[in-house]
Amino acid sequence: MNENQFFITLVRHAESEGNVRQLFQGQDDYPLTDRGRRQAAALAKRLSLEGQSFDEVITSPLSRARETAAILAAALGMQEVTDAAWLEQDFGVWNPRSFRDPDFIASRPAFFTPYDQPGETGESALDLYRRGIAAVQSLLDRRPGKYLIVSHGALINMVLYAMLGIFPRPDFEGPRFPHANTGFSRMAYSPERHQWLLLAVNDHFHAHGI
Amino acid sequence: MESEAVYHLTMLRHAESQGNAFQVWQGQEDYPLTARGLEQAQALASRWRKEGVRFDRLISSPLTRAADTARAIATVLNLEIETHEDWIERDNGVLAGTHRDERPPMPDFIHTYMPVGEKGESANALFLRAGRALHAVLDGPPGRVLIVSHGGILNMAVYAVLGIAPLAHFRGPRFAFGNTGFASLVYDPLRGQWRVIGINDTRHLAAIGEPPIWQP
Numbered sequence: 001m002n003e004n005q006f007f008i009t010l011v012r013h014a015e016s017e018g019n020v021r022q023l024f025q026g027q028d029d030y031p032l033t034d035r036g037r038r039q040a041a042a043l044a045k046r047l048s049l050e051g052q053s054f055d056e057v058i059t060s061p062l063s064r065a066r067e068t069a070a071i072l073a074a075a076l077g078m079q080e081v082t083d084a085a086w087l088e089q090d091f092g093v094w095n096p097r098s099f100r101d102p103d104f105i106a107s108r109p110a111f112f113t114p115y116d117q118p119g120e121t122g123e124s125a126l127d128l129y130r131r132g133i134a135a136v137q138s139l140l141d142r143r144p145g146k147y148l149i150v151s152h153g154a155l156i157n158m159v160l161y162a163m164l165g166i167f168p169r170p171d172f173e174g175p176r177f178p179h180a181n182t183g184f185s186r187m188a189y190s191p192e193r194h195q196w197l198l199l200a201v202n203d204h205f206h207a208h209g210i
Numbered sequence: 211m212e213s214e215a216v217y218h219l220t221m222l223r224h225a226e227s228q229g230n231a232f233q234v235w236q237g238q239e240d241y242p243l244t245a246r247g248l249e250q251a252q253a254l255a256s257r258w259r260k261e262g263v264r265f266d267r268l269i270s271s272p273l274t275r276a277a278d279t280a281r282a283i284a285t286v287l288n289l290e291i292e293t294h295e296d297w298i299e300r301d302n303g304v305l306a307g308t309h310r311d312e313r314p315p316m317p318d319f320i321h322t323y324m325p326v327g328e329k330g331e332s333a334n335a336l337f338l339r340a341g342r343a344l345h346a347v348l349d350g351p352p353g354r355v356l357i358v359s360h361g362g363i364l365n366m367a368v369y370a371v372l373g374i375a376p377l378a379h380f381r382g383p384r385f386a387f388g389n390t391g392f393a394s395l396v397y398d399p400l401r402g403q404w405r406v407i408g409i410n411d412t413r414h415l416a417a418i419g420e421p422p423i424w425q426p
Contacts (some may be wrong), residue, residue, distance in 0.1 A: 164383045173406040175372050196383045201409040
């Protein structure tokens with residue numbers, strides 16, 4: 001790693017009560033489940049065993065991310081920093097419905113442009129994309145170094161879009177980067193070449209069998 | 211909802227070759243695997259056997275480093291190898307098999323239509339070939355397809371999947387592929403959607419004592 005490089009690890013939060021109930025969580029707040037706490041502890045143990053170190057641990061303010069980050073930061077002997085840049089997508093009135101709810105599925109519009117707001121008042125794909133770009137910018141405005149970030153599935157996808165130069169497509173048809181609870185993606189940025197090197201996507205083998 | 215008829219593509223970079231060990235830019239020069247490379251391929255084969263991974267097809271580049279990696283896996287998983295020229299590594303012209311210290315000076319700026327190494331493939335030529343190679347796989351039936359190939363062409367195949375166009379002078383995103391590192395991609399033709407399940411998975415290398423390559 002050279003001194004100008006940014007080395008970024010993006011972690012999706014551990015399992016929350018909202019995940020178990022298969023809800024649109026969005027910006028609603030749910031605590032981790034016990035299983036979620038075990039997943040976070042497994043990742044914390046892995047980071048320690050592999051001797052991984054970070055200059056800063058940053059987290060979304062929502063409990064499911066903050067609790068995950070606190071478990072990781074404690075194992076690293078650090079204190080997490082909260083930053084609203086890493087909040088999940090606002091799903092408007094879809095919160096706190098279940099995405100399995102047949103009434104919801106029946107009432108969902110058949111086609112979404114990237115400008116349409118989910119749940120009437122939620123963030124459109126482009127709103128979220130703009131936040132993904134802002135989140136990347138907020139990292140690159142810091143000094144080069146190693147950053148561990150705990151965030152959410154939909155935002156992490158848009159952060160990856162922003163890094164790779166992918167634009168949102170209608171009806172959520174663009175490529176997806178599904179992340180398991182505590183799955184992480186990792187990338188290095190070299191400013192002198194404006195090059196993002198994608199090192200891992202959704203690495204979650206520490207959580208197998210939990 | 212995921213439909214039944216999806217394509218699961220596993221894009222695997224070959225194991226360590228003698229060219230890798232000499233740190234040369236191999237291109238289409240042919241090098242055998244090193245002893246360590248063979249161990250890497252066998253470690254991956256036994257990992258997949260333990261995990262119960264199955265493939266319907268195995269497609270390999272014709273170069274020895276890919277074909278020998280494919281054979282180590284085919285033997286354990288009982289597969290037939292289909293060789294396909296389009297998955298061969300980038301033609302890098304006069305740079306084939308050269309070490310960084312012995313290369314002629316590069317042009318100051320290499321635009322995306324300019325051949326590398328005077329007569330090799332341009333970035334766009336490589337991108338188009340990767341698109342054609344991918345298209346040929348998707349012309350076949352849905353199922354689980356293992357592709358054994360090379361870092362340069364696999365990067366362009368991932369570009370084709372994600373809808374990224376090549377940038378000049380080796381800029382633009384890169385996708386890490388360590389030796390025997392693989393990307394897992396799923397295509398659902400009913401939605402026209404790709405899912406990236408993993409990039410550069412090299413977990414099996416821990417079994418032969420190699421550290422994760424993504425550590426800084």
